Amino acid sequence: MSESKKWKKINKSVKERPKVQEYRNWKELSPIPISLPIEGNMGITGDWRTFRPIIKEGCNKCGICWIYCPEGVIKRKEDGSFEINLTYCKGCGICAKECPTNNIEMVRESDIKDD
Amino acid sequence: MTEVQNDFIQKRESIIIKGNVAAAYAAKSARVQVISAYPITPQTTVVEKLSEFVDNGLMPGTQYIKMESEHSVFAAVVGASKAGTRTFTATSGQGIFYAHEMIHWAAGARLPIVVSIASRGPAPPWNIWADFTDVISQRDTGWMNCFCSEHQEIYDEILMSYKVCEDHDILLPKFVSYGGFILSHTSKPVILEDQDLVDKFLPPLPSEEGWPHIWMDPKRPMMFGNLIMPSSFYYEFRLKIHDANMRAKEKIKKVAKEFEKIFGRNYGNGLIQEYEMDNANVGVIIYGDLALQMEQAVEDLRGEGYKVGMVKLRHFRPFPTENLIEAAKKVKLLGVIDRATAFGSQTGGPVSCEVKAALHETKGTATVLPIINGLGGREVTLEQQKDQLLKLVKYNETGELPKDMIHGTLWDGLLEIE
Numbered sequence: 001m002s003e004s005k006k007w008k009k010i011n012k013s014v015k016e017r018p019k020v021q022e023y024r025n026w027k028e029l030s031p032i033p034i035s036l037p038i039e040g041n042m043g044i045t046g047d048w049r050t051f052r053p054i055i056k057e058g059c060n061k062c063g064i065c066w067i068y069c070p071e072g073v074i075k076r077k078e079d080g081s082f083e084i085n086l087t088y089c090k091g092c093g094i095c096a097k098e099c100p101t102n103n104i105e106m107v108r109e110s111d112i113k114d115d
Numbered sequence: 116m117t118e119v120q121n122d123f124i125q126k127r128e129s130i131i132i133k134g135n136v137a138a139a140y141a142a143k144s145a146r147v148q149v150i151s152a153y154p155i156t157p158q159t160t161v162v163e164k165l166s167e168f169v170d171n172g173l174m175p176g177t178q179y180i181k182m183e184s185e186h187s188v189f190a191a192v193v194g195a196s197k198a199g200t201r202t203f204t205a206t207s208g209q210g211i212f213y214a215h216e217m218i219h220w221a222a223g224a225r226l227p228i229v230v231s232i233a234s235r236g237p238a239p240p241w242n243i244w245a246d247f248t249d250v251i252s253q254r255d256t257g258w259m260n261c262f263c264s265e266h267q268e269i270y271d272e273i274l275m276s277y278k279v280c281e282d283h284d285i286l287l288p289k290f291v292s293y294g295g296f297i298l299s300h301t302s303k304p305v306i307l308e309d310q311d312l313v314d315k316f317l318p319p320l321p322s323e324e325g326w327p328h329i330w331m332d333p334k335r336p337m338m339f340g341n342l343i344m345p346s347s348f349y350y351e352f353r354l355k356i357h358d359a360n361m362r363a364k365e366k367i368k369k370v371a372k373e374f375e376k377i378f379g380r381n382y383g384n385g386l387i388q389e390y391e392m393d394n395a396n397v398g399v400i401i402y403g404d405l406a407l408q409m410e411q412a413v414e415d416l417r418g419e420g421y422k423v424g425m426v427k428l429r430h431f432r433p434f435p436t437e438n439l440i441e442a443a444k445k446v447k448l449l450g451v452i453d454r455a456t457a458f459g460s461q462t463g464g465p466v467s468c469e470v471k472a473a474l475h476e477t478k479g480t481a482t483v484l485p486i487i488n489g490l491g492g493r494e495v496t497l498e499q500q501k502d503q504l505l506k507l508v509k510y511n512e513t514g515e516l517p518k519d520m521i522h523g524t525l526w527d528g529l530l531e532i533e
């Protein structure tokens with residue numbers, strides 16, 4: 001299948017999309033520079049982090065951090081509490097700033113001993 | 116042209132309009148969906164006419180966006196094109212320079228935008244008249260670029276351009292340029308084609324296959340033009356822009372052929388148009404409005420027994436290297452006439468530089484004599500063009516260079532006040 005036909009198909013429905021956006025050479029590239037929203041498409045962005053957000057005891061599960069997280073790395077667990085995916089969290093600190101109960105602390109990565 | 120085609124053409128009505136109005140009618144015939152506009156002389160009447168069409172309900176469904184600058188105009192068409200629509204705008208001179216950032220963006224994002232350019236000289240000194248330096252200065256952006264030499268060609272070329280740009284294997288934006296005032300503000304008869312016929316040639320969007328390029332849709336989220344690391348595919352995406360430009364040559368030829376079949380008007384092979392080049396000793400390569408007058412000059416001198424010919428360069432990007440080499444094999448001396456400047460380059464003229472580079476290393480091609488004329492709308496008369504041809508004939512016969520050569524280039528028609 002030619003490159004343009006393949007991309008026409010991908011373009012038509014979400015179902016036709018590849019699970020991982022991978023190219024081996026320039027001929028396989030999409031015709032225009034785009035990224036499909038696939039987990040970790042920008043790489044392991046957790047590497048960029050200087051400060052790590054830590055949710056302390058006493059979270060009231062309001063979900064404001066989950067709404068504000070620009071990277072979508074805060075997940076709601078089954079019991080309604082939240083956890084942060086540190087593989088992709090860039091450590092921007094927006095969650096800590098927005099938390100109405102000041103329950104998220106930004107800790108310098110070098111100060112965290114055991115990982 | 117065959118007799119059948121002549122009959123076919125004569126049956127259709129033409130109206131007498133300005134070049135800018137022809138561009139506006141072309142956008143209407145192409146059923147563009149989004150027009151963004153900001154006025155700049157000598158382009159203004161293109162978007163004025165289009166606003167009139169939209170206001171009078173002649174372009175149903177078309178969005179007309181008034182912007183506050185050319186940069187925003189191009190940003191608007193980039194956005195609209197990404198949303199999947201057929202988009203159009205027009206600009207000139209300083210406007211192009213101001214929009215330069217978004218011009219790069221449109222090509223990088225591979226959006227099939229068509230923009231008509233009423234070319235004008237860059238300032239200072241302030242100038243609003245014909246000079247192709249403005250559009251040629253966008254040479255390395257990845258946009259395709261073509262020159263029109265008459266009013267009908269502006270209308271026709273815009274229709275052809277959409278067809279080339281929207282091809283899923285090409286996906287590039289394109290400038291359709293013509294000399295400011297000389298074409299933009301003079302009137303000539305133009306055949307406006309039946310909408311049914313135009314729709315057959317250039318189907319309105321979306322076609323049955325869907326939109327022609329990857330478009331924004333909240334149901335299928337994706338990220339456009341995001342950051343790409345040096346170790347990733349940035350380099351390869353750049354190669355793809357060049358590759359698309361090179362492949363566009365075949366598409367341009369194909370579309371020109373198809374256009375001739377439907378509408379009966381011939382534009383050479385689409386990339387260049389030869390005139391009296393067979394059996395000529397001396398030829399010129401010329402583009403834009405001056406090419407039309409040069410045809411007359413060639414015809415006149417042929418009448419006097421001089422073996423001269425000309426090549427009208429229709430496309431500057433993609434550059435028709437192969438066709439120009441073929442043409443340069445037919446003659447011994449080739450004058451390359453620029454109405455534009457490339458300061459500090461080998462010849463001072465952008466097209467003559469390109470032609471020299473194209474012919475380099477190919478044996479049996481003509482010697483090139485670079486000529487510059489008509490900058491900033493300076494009038495170039497028929498007599499002056501005949502004189503240019505005669506200078507070339509003399510150089511070819513005697514080996515004697517014209518006496519007013521400056522840095523290896525003939526700057527023709529410089530003022531000499533006594």
